[in-house]
Amino acid sequence: MVAEIITAMASRGRRGGAPAREDEPRHDERTEQQAPAPQGPVLPPPPSLDYGVFMQGLVQAMQTQAHTQAALQAQLEAQIGLDGAYERCTAGKS
Template sequence: MASRGKHGGAPAREGEQKREEQAEQQVPAPQGPVLPPPPPVDYGVFMQGLVQAMQTQAHTQAALQAQLEAQCGTYEDCVAGES
């Protein structure tokens, strides 16, 4: 079977192949400082922090709701009075 070009059509000409190879080699160098790869992630620690943050948020929300209810009766009364 005859070799074909990258697109499965007629065989690519040598000039086209050379131009493609040269274009691939002329990738510009990255600008600015080259950063090291990020450190590996410990997903167990990440999940513990996420759960703790969610618990803290729930606790804060409950405390704020309790404070609102203490000021104006029920939460629904406070919300209904705003509109």
């Protein structure tokens, strides 16, 4: 069944299923999908990458981010504690 459908689609040769008319020029659909030529200077390829060094840097960056986040969280909790203490001290004073 599937092979029959594929054969029928291939024999039609066009998207949409309609066969090409004789007076209609045929063109290759692959040419429609070509990327435009690059504009501007052509850059040299990037230098080779040592993935071990890359992974070490990535791990270090993630550890730094975790430490920074923990410090900011502690600072925020301390600030919330101070705000609560301030509100308790000033409650009832007007």
